[in-house]
Amino acid sequence: MIGKRLNDRYKIIRTIGSGGMANVYLAHDMILNRDVAVKMLRLDYVGDGDMLKRFQREAQSATSLAHPNIVSMYDVGDEDDYYYLVMEYVEGMTLKEYIKEFSPVSLEDAVKIMSQLTSAISHAHHNGIIHRDIKPQNILIDRDGTVKITDFGIAMALSATAMTQTNSVMGTVHYLSPEQARGGTASKKSDIYSLGIVMYELITGRLPFEGESAISIALKHLQSELPHPSSYITDLPQSVENVILKSTAKDEFYRYRSADEMYDDLKTVLDISRENEPMFTVEPDLDATMAIPAIKNRLPLEEIQHTKPVEAQKTVVSPPVKDKEKKKRRKWPWITALVILFLLGTAGVMAAMGMFGPERIQVPDVVGEALEDAETIIEESGLTVGEITYESNDEVPEETVLRSSPKATRTLESGEPVNLVVSSGKESVEVDGYIGRNFDNTEQLIRDAGFENIVEEEEYNDAPAGTIIDQDPEEGDMVIPSETEFTVTISMGPQMSGVPDLTGLTEEELQAFEEESGLTVSVTREEYSDEIAAGGVISQNPEPGTELAVGGQVTVVVSRGAEPALVNNVVVPVVIEYAQPEEPAEGEDPPEVPGDPEPQTITIYIADRDRTMDEPSEEFTITETVERSLRLVIEQGQTGSYRIERNGEVILEDSISYEENQ
Known part of the structure; x- marks a missing residue:
């Protein structure tokens, strides 16, 4: 290219x-x-x-x-x-590079940068466009400190819902809003969340959430509380921290209503009066449905008042009469049996009424099941699905259950949760950057990162031969190395092109030379030349036969044609006499009736820079003597001449030098 x-x-x-x-x-x-x-x-x-x-x-x-x-x-x-x-073309650096070089950024500079960003995003939102991928890598800073947002390549025009609503989740996970992380549609407030994360990184020099995989980072955006910037930056004004906390609220309802509102807040964020303002907090939702924990320590059965057996009142028996003693002994077995039956019946009623506590349920075996199927099995068993966590696994397909807690065959009470660990598939790793390194020295590092299929492409570049000038996937991408083809573009060094002799070439021929050679031709000046026609090349730099890198420049001097000589405009005054008719010869009679004078033809020939004697420069008739001025254009070092004829007879002629009349 x-x-x-x-x-x-x-x-x-x-x-x-x-x-x-x-x-x-x-x-x-x-x-x-x-x-x-x-x-x-x-x-x-x-x-x-x-x-x-x-x-x-x-x-x-x-x-x-x-x-x-x-x-x-x-x-x-x-x-x-x-x-x-x-x-x-913005000559400068990305905001990511700026943060690495100047972190920690001063509050004044950070607020100045954020004010420019919010102003730009506000303009996009007013035009119905959501960026959806705001990150320091897509923000440029020129040498004057002006911030410019680029890469609206995944921007979503609100009017084009037919296409964008079906798009997959896009954006860099470190700056992804919770609603995007859960697969929802990005909104203007999603951009505000990303702006808040950018501001967090600007001020603290670090990202709020890190993780081993993109999924773990996305889950933190969904579930984890944002670490307060003030825990990293001492004496951080509360007003500055509040801007970050408000823009990154999990619930978009509590974020800034618009980028305009965030921009207005930034205008006064460094005012001393706001330095110790109250911390921004999100009010808890008291109406939200809350889980009531199961009762673990139940009362002993004997302490349950309604089921406590009542001890029978003792009957006072008079000393037995000897003849009735045998009869009394026969009644006790029946009384004992009745008491046992009474207790068994009471226990049955208590069991039927659930007085002994909730039913115990065996945890089903869901290992190896798809997550959706596992959730159904657990819920149908009378238990609930608890916390779901993901971990990578090279052998088990993603969204498949790896283990449960408690394990299968253990028992739980009805409604208690079963926590699941689910495979996220093969482990995704963040790609390192190799651009600028020598490929021979770097190839093993790429293979050590797990990339088995490395594709090498070569192209001419200003970088030294063997230098990696491009890579795919890019630095920071999350990929599975064993399933990813890693393409590196390696510099072959500058492409060289020979410089031919350009002498005499015209503008059109020079343009054809540029297309063919990849070199640039620049005209430095124009000069007169007796040998080269106007528009042709007189001289060049570098000389013919020189090798230049493609994109290099050849300078040429172009001819203006032959240099015009100095001229002198000489004016020669002449008197052209009218020839009177001859007197009659002796013995001849004069004309009987005198009439008008007979016209005489005057022809003037001039030889100078522009004319020759071959053709008359002027011809007219006279009937009387007249005065004329002849104008000759004579070049330096040359002479001119003129000849005047009357009726074909030369009456005046002369040569005029260049110095005449000077």
């Missing part, structure tokens, strides 16, 4: 970045004479209809936005199989 000219206008100079679906090049606009950024869709996506729609959507989203803190879109085009966007 280096040296290619798109639509005879945008000349590609070098690669400046790459993304998931496009490469970004620095180019020069030959018409407006300015540097631009050209974002070009990768060739392997050209046949992908969905990707083309996404690429075109980026153009449509960005062209509708005009704001000093949003990268401007200049042009959209395609040539052959190249689809590209032409955007403003």
Whole structure:
């Protein structure tokens, strides 16, 4: 691509970045004479209809936005199989690089940056566009400190709901809002949440949530309380912390109503009067349904008043009469039996009424079941599904139950929870960045990270030969190494092109030379030349035979043609006499009736810079003597001449030098 000219206008100079679906090049606009950024869709996506729609959507989203803190879109085009966007070129660094270099950022600078960001996002929201992927990597800072948001490639125009509502969850997990993490539709308040996370990182120099996988980080956005920035930054004004806490509230109801409101809050966030304002908190929802814990320590059966057996009153028996003693002994077995029956009956009634406590249920074996099926099995058994956690597993498919707590065959009381550990599939790892490293020294590191399939591509680049200039997947992507093809683009060094002899070439021929060689031709000046026609090359730098890197420049001097000589405009006054008719010869009679004078033809010949004696420069008739001024244009070092004839007879002639009349 280096040296290619798109639509005879945008000349590609070098690669400046790459993304998931496009490469970004620095180019020069030959018409407006300015540097631009050209974002070009990768060739392997050209046949992908969905990707083309996404690429075109980026153009449509960005062209509708005009704001000093949003990268401007200049042009959209395609040539052959190249689809590209032409955007403003911002010379500087990403906000991610800025944080790494200058962290911790001063509060004044952080608020200044956030004010620009909220202003830009507010403008996008007013135009019905949600960014959905706000992160420091998509924010640029130029050398003047101006912040510009880029990559509206996954922006969602609210009017285009038919397409965007079905899109998968997009965005970087570290800055993802809870509603996006759970697969919901992104809203304007999702952008506000991401702005809050960016502000958190700006001020503390760290991300609020880290984890071993993207899923664990997303779950923290959903469930975990945001660590207070003041725990990392001492003497942080409460007003500044409140902006972060309010914008990152889990429930979007409690966030700022709009980016405008957040922008207005930032205007006064550093006022001394707000330094110790009350901490922002979210009121608990007292009406929310709450689980009542099961009763663990039950009263002993004998302490339950309604089922406590009543001891029979003792009967006082008079001393037995000897003859009745035998009869009395026979009654006790019956009384004992009645008491036993009474107790058994009471216990049965108590059991029927649940007085002995809830029913004990054996935990079902759901290991190996799909999560959805496991939830159904547990609930149908009379238990409930408790906490669900995920962990990676190279052998068990994702969304499959790995183990339960308590284990199967243990018993629980009806309604008690069973916690599940579910496979998230093979472990995803965060990809390291290898751009700028020598490939031979880095290949083993890539393989040690688990990438078995490494694809090498080569292209000419200004970087030294063997340097990695691009990688896919990108740094920070979460992937499964064993299932991912890792593509590295390796520099072959600058592409060289020989400089031929350009002497005599015209402008059109020079342009053809640029297209063919990848070099740039620049005209330094124009000079007169007797040997080279106007518009042709007189001289060049470097000399013919020199090797230059593609994209290099050849300077030329162009001919203005032969230098015009100095001239002198000489004016020669002459008197052209009218020849009187001859007197009659002696003996001849004069004319009987005198009439008008007979016209005489005067012919003037001039030889100077512009005329020759071959053709008369002037011819007229006279009937009387007249005065004339002859004008001759004589070049320096040359002479001119004139000849005057009357009726074909030479009456005046002379040569005039260049110095005449000076």
